[in-house]
Amino acid sequence: MNFSTRAIHVGQEPDLETGAVNVPVYLTSTYAQESVGVVKFADYGRGDNPTRAALEAVVASLEVAQFAVAFSSGLSATDAMLRTLAPGDRVMLSADAYGGTYRMLTKIFGPWGIETDVVDLSDISAVESAWGEGTKLVWAETPSNPWLRIADIAALADVTHRHGATLVVDNTFATPYLQTPLTLGADVVMHSTTKYLGGHSDAIGGMLVTNDADVAARVKFFQYAIGAIPGPLDCYLIMRGIRTLAVRMDRHQENAAKVAAMLSRHERIERVWYPGLETHPNHKIAVDQMRGFGGMVSVEVAGGAARAKAFVEKTKVFTLAESLGGVESLIEIPAQMTHVSTSGSLLEIPDNFVRLSVGIEDADDLLEDLRQALS
Numbered sequence: 001m002n003f004s005t006r007a008i009h010v011g012q013e014p015d016l017e018t019g020a021v022n023v024p025v026y027l028t029s030t031y032a033q034e035s036v037g038v039v040k041f042a043d044y045g046r047g048d049n050p051t052r053a054a055l056e057a058v059v060a061s062l063e064v065a066q067f068a069v070a071f072s073s074g075l076s077a078t079d080a081m082l083r084t085l086a087p088g089d090r091v092m093l094s095a096d097a098y099g100g101t102y103r104m105l106t107k108i109f110g111p112w113g114i115e116t117d118v119v120d121l122s123d124i125s126a127v128e129s130a131w132g133e134g135t136k137l138v139w140a141e142t143p144s145n146p147w148l149r150i151a152d153i154a155a156l157a158d159v160t161h162r163h164g165a166t167l168v169v170d171n172t173f174a175t176p177y178l179q180t181p182l183t184l185g186a187d188v189v190m191h192s193t194t195k196y197l198g199g200h201s202d203a204i205g206g207m208l209v210t211n212d213a214d215v216a217a218r219v220k221f222f223q224y225a226i227g228a229i230p231g232p233l234d235c236y237l238i239m240r241g242i243r244t245l246a247v248r249m250d251r252h253q254e255n256a257a258k259v260a261a262m263l264s265r266h267e268r269i270e271r272v273w274y275p276g277l278e279t280h281p282n283h284k285i286a287v288d289q290m291r292g293f294g295g296m297v298s299v300e301v302a303g304g305a306a307r308a309k310a311f312v313e314k315t316k317v318f319t320l321a322e323s324l325g326g327v328e329s330l331i332e333i334p335a336q337m338t339h340v341s342t343s344g345s346l347l348e349i350p351d352n353f354v355r356l357s358v359g360i361e362d363a364d365d366l367l368e369d370l371r372q373a374l375s
């Protein structure tokens with residue numbers, strides 16, 4: 001079956017007992033046992049939940065993977081993956097990774113003895129030269145946040161595997177509709193399902209996806225033993241979002257391309273970062289590796305921080321807010337909002353930098369809103 005069909009049907013067959021076409025939200029913390037220790041589905045809700053299992057099944061299918069494990073947030077998925085490491089190990093991280101990933105590595109795993117090397121992963125020679133003794137894991141984000149740089153996943157997988165290490169790709173921005181990293185050689189895909197997969201800014205969730213049975217078993221154990229589980233209603237909401245992922249992504253990127261083109265010609269914009277533009281430094285890899293360029297656009301505003309602030313505060317259709325990937329358009333200043341935790345670090349973002357999550361509203365309304373906000 002093709003993508004859109006799998007998105008709507010895998011894990012979501014009509015309920016056998018009632019015929020309900022939607023997966024029930026199983027609000028249960030425990031399960032009746034047939035006799036002592038003999039269970040029908042599971043013994044306790046932290047271990048397994050049928051709504052969660054349905055969500056995991058559909059995401060595994062979309063990422064062309066055998067295993068998917070759902071978490072209470074993108075960061076709890078990240079946490080579970082990083083717990084597969086041991087003190088003395090090193091992590092190589094995208095130079096503009098999600099701020100919270102960097103914060104977790106440096107503030108939580110750093111004191112536990114795991115070192116982080118920040119490297120521009122879109123530059124393979126930089127990856128080679130930064131490789132250290134203990135580098136066990138490469139954490140790539142492509143497109144990255146907020147510069148939308150593209151790392152060559154197949155090339156990264158080559159280098160990583162030559163050194164016997166593991167490649168994790170945060171696929172939150174692209175979604176499996178536009179890119180399936182496991183088919184390009186990555187070992188694990190991480191998602192903040194809060195974003196495009198959920199798609200309606202109404203639930204927080206995370207996911208780890210892999211074909212490696214050992215990694216899957218370890219992170220599944222962490223999900224259970226740590227208790228980093230999503231609630232059944234959140235699982236349902238994210239699954240409902242996934243059913244329309246393909247049509248939403250088509251519109252997101254159609255609108256984003258129009259926004260990127262208009263802003264590229266605008267006198268108050270110094271530079272536009274969108275992988276679909278030929279001027280983007282990694283455009284060629286994006287064309288080869290992705291099935292589209294996504295809905296995120298970043299810009300550098302001419303005239304500095306004050307002009308950038310005035311711009312984001314003047315939009316009416318674009319809401320000034322953190323996060324991304326919902327049907328509604330959002331605008332923000334990473335240096336002061338999503339990426340504050342990178343201030344003073346190698347990942348610091350310039351203060352005239354604005355990130356747009358282009359929604360699926362009418363394109364003309366979006367363009368008009370941005371024009372008036374820049375005027």
Ligand SMILES: *Cc1c(COP(=O)(O)O)cnc(C)c1O
Binds near residue numbers: 192195205206
């Ligand atoms: C939001 C986000 C995360 C963190 O996910 P949460 O669901 O907010 O915990 C990780 N990576 C990327 C690229 C994100 O956008």
